[in-house]
Amino acid sequence: GDTIGILGGGQLGRMLALAAASLGLKTHIFCPEPDSPAFDVTADFTIAAYDDIGALNAFAAAVSVVTYEFENVPGPTAAHLAARVPVRPGPTALEVSQDRLSEKDFLSGAGIELATYARIDSDDDLKAALERFGGRGVLKTRRFGYDGKGQVMLRQASDQRGARRAIGDAPAVLEQLITFEKEVSVIVARGVSGQTEVYDVTENRHEHHILKTSTVPASVSASTAATAKTIAGKIAESLDYVGVMGVEMFVVADGDGERLLVNEIAPRVHNSGHWTEDACLTSQFEQHMRAVAGWPLGSAERHSDVIMENLIGNEAESWEEILREPGARLHLYGKRASRPGRKMGHVNRIRPKSA
Numbered sequence: 001g002d003t004i005g006i007l008g009g010g011q012l013g014r015m016l017a018l019a020a021a022s023l024g025l026k027t028h029i030f031c032p033e034p035d036s037p038a039f040d041v042t043a044d045f046t047i048a049a050y051d052d053i054g055a056l057n058a059f060a061a062a063v064s065v066v067t068y069e070f071e072n073v074p075g076p077t078a079a080h081l082a083a084r085v086p087v088r089p090g091p092t093a094l095e096v097s098q099d100r101l102s103e104k105d106f107l108s109g110a111g112i113e114l115a116t117y118a119r120i121d122s123d124d125d126l127k128a129a130l131e132r133f134g135g136r137g138v139l140k141t142r143r144f145g146y147d148g149k150g151q152v153m154l155r156q157a158s159d160q161r162g163a164r165r166a167i168g169d170a171p172a173v174l175e176q177l178i179t180f181e182k183e184v185s186v187i188v189a190r191g192v193s194g195q196t197e198v199y200d201v202t203e204n205r206h207e208h209h210i211l212k213t214s215t216v217p218a219s220v221s222a223s224t225a226a227t228a229k230t231i232a233g234k235i236a237e238s239l240d241y242v243g244v245m246g247v248e249m250f251v252v253a254d255g256d257g258e259r260l261l262v263n264e265i266a267p268r269v270h271n272s273g274h275w276t277e278d279a280c281l282t283s284q285f286e287q288h289m290r291a292v293a294g295w296p297l298g299s300a301e302r303h304s305d306v307i308m309e310n311l312i313g314n315e316a317e318s319w320e321e322i323l324r325e326p327g328a329r330l331h332l333y334g335k336r337a338s339r340p341g342r343k344m345g346h347v348n349r350i351r352p353k354s355a
């Protein structure tokens, strides 16, 4: 039968492997870190560096398709594997989303609305861009940023030299500072045949730059919700995407209505899609496994309202209370040690569907 290779052994890889198993699909996890959460749930795994050619060759020979649970898969690793076995999502999605500048260039080229942005390689670039943006903006490294790491907010009379130094003078983009009403995301899945399934819009709240809750339905107008889903579908289409993708958006007031600006995309299952496990006919994890295996997608229909809460650091220690809560579905990742800011699990609190 089919064995799906997964690069990365964190909680996303673990939940992908669990979903695969429920469909009778085997998984083989490839990850450099010995105590990876995904290793607990699959018999087949490889502990090796992403540039270990021998290990990559053996991995490629053992699987029928390769996918990944993080977007920073080294380019040479993806290319080496892609020469031997299908890699899904494909190289375009990976390259585009590894670099904020290429992602923004690609999205705006596809007609997607974004916050205005500028390429920043020097102090002079930053000065010029800030003048254009009225002295305010968000400076973000082009690569490797997550949970707000690698970004600095700039306001009037701020220290420009200090801001670039704070991100190690790395190649960056400056974005216009957006005054948003709320943040939402859309999880979209696209199959090998081009079949597309789009999940309901999620409203996201962050604490200390880390996702804390995802609420569905989101409190946005029906037309904004429909537009958000259309945008996500259009992005998946323009990337000729195969798999599940997360699209983060800002909802911005626009006269009497609302406008949407895309913040960033993630070429993988997404934390703001964890609610689909317990509120939809097909979870994002099963959906991703179906898509990369070349199987038909399942329905993304939602049967319940839900609030997903991330359990961060020592919050997962209250798991016994959560187990007693009616309507709560607890998911723990089996991580050995908790650290401040570390995602240890999540809980989906389910209610009957309202709208």
Ligand code: ATP
Binding pocket: 115, 138, 140, 145, 146, 147, 148, 149, 151, 175, 176, 177, 178, 179, 183, 206, 209, 248, 263, 264
């Ligand atoms: P993630 O963990 O989601 O990958 P990240 O480090 O890639 O995070 P972003 O998603 O780009 O960073 O930004 C983190 C948060 O900072 C956003 O969710 C939003 O709250 C805020 N933010 C980012 N860009 C802007 C902007 N241009 N204007 C206003 N707020 C912003």
Ligand code: MG
Binding pocket: 145, 146, 147, 264
């Ligand atoms: Mg990001």
Ligand code: MG
Binding pocket: 248, 263, 264
């Ligand atoms: Mg983000």
